[in-house]
Amino acid sequence: MKIICPEKTCKSPSLIIKDGSFYRRDDSKKIQRYRCKNCGKRFSRATLSDQYRHRRRRDLLMIEHLLCSKTSMRRIAKVLRIDRKTVAKRMEILEKRALRKHQNLMMHLKEKKVIHLQFDDMITHEHTKMKPLSISLAVDKDRRLILGAKVSQIPAFGHLAKKSKKKYGYRQSFLEVGLTQLFESIYEVIDENAIVQSDMHKLYPKYVLKYLPSCDYKRYEGGRSCVAGQGELKKKGFDPLFILNHTCAMLRDSINRLVRKTWCSTKCPQKLQQHLNIFITYYNYRYLQYELNTN
Numbered sequence: 325m326k327i328i329c330p331e332k333t334c335k336s337p338s339l340i341i342k343d344g345s346f347y348r349r350d351d352s353k354k355i356q357r358y359r360c361k362n363c364g365k366r367f368s369r370a371t372l373s374d375q376y377r378h379r380r381r382r383d384l385l386m387i388e389h390l391l392c393s394k395t396s397m398r399r400i401a402k403v404l405r406i407d408r409k410t411v412a413k414r415m416e417i418l419e420k421r422a423l424r425k426h427q428n429l430m431m432h433l434k435e436k437k438v439i440h441l442q443f444d445d446m447i448t449h450e451h452t453k454m455k456p457l458s459i460s461l462a463v464d465k466d467r468r469l470i471l472g473a474k475v476s477q478i479p480a481f482g483h484l485a486k487k488s489k490k491k492y493g494y495r496q497s498f499l500e501v502g503l504t505q506l507f508e509s510i511y512e513v514i515d516e517n518a519i520v521q522s523d524m525h526k527l528y529p530k531y532v533l534k535y536l537p538s539c540d541y542k543r544y545e546g547g548r549s550c551v552a553g554q555g556e557l558k559k560k561g562f563d564p565l566f567i568l569n570h571t572c573a574m575l576r577d578s579i580n581r582l583v584r585k586t587w588c589s590t591k592c593p594q595k596l597q598q599h600l601n602i603f604i605t606y607y608n609y610r611y612l613q614y615e616l617n618t619n
């Protein structure tokens with residue numbers, strides 16, 4: 325961590341020297357103190373941290389674990405004996421950290437390119453099934469890494485379409501925006517001659533042609549799903565999109581608001597995106613234990 329003077333009026337580059345330390349009881353750590361030789365400001369490593377003035381630093385790790393282990397935000401608050409609004413605030417910090425780590429992963433993948441890409445959309449909803457959302461997901465088949473996930477609003481379909489329009493009015497589709505964002509964020513890490521696989525969705529060829537023109541694009545017919553796989557794993561024997569569907573099933577089984585037939589649901593699409601961002605890093609780094617240095 326680069327130490328810079330927290331005083332806004334202090335002209336950089338300032339000379340920072342060590343100036344003693346103190347013991348922080350909250351997480352049993354020795355904290356280095358510093359002094360700026362330019363303005364005389366004294367501060368510590370804690371001043372510069374994103375957890376400055378937090379009272380229960382140890383909870384952050386636990387919140388991350390629980391968020392990615394099928395626990396709702398309200399239940400996390402109960403388990404850790406904190407306020408539910410604290411959980412929401414901590415999610416912002418966790419997301420920032422997760423996005424930073426994901427950025428590192430993407431930088432790493434620019435050298436070790438993805439040779440086998442699979443992508444698809446999974447359906448969930450905000451508040452009610454009459455307000456569906458779509459999560460566009462891209463997965464590296466060989467290493468199982470999640471490359472990106474984008475949430476976008478879609479209109480209700482099937483027998484709920486008419487009912488939804490009557491109750492909530494016209495609902496615009498932002499699926500194309502979501503897909504554009506997803507492909508914008510991943511096309512640099514995909515190898516020129518990569519094999520790209522997806523299902524028969526009518527929007528997909530347009531994006532593959534635009535962002536991955538030289539890739540070998542293959543499309544597959546979807547099959548009936550089995551109950552145990554959270555509606556994502558297929559009943560048929562061999563599934564060419566197994567890694568993708570398995571990742572979708574992992575999402576459904578790890579993120580409480582994505583579980584099927586449940587009380588818990590997303591109230592705000594931005595929070596779902598935040599939750600997904602935290603989970604992607606958790607899954608890649610902790611669950612798959614992918615290491616940037618050795619791989």
Ligand SMILES: [Zn+2]
Pocket residue numbers: 329330331334335338360361362363364365
């Ligand atoms: Zn200073």
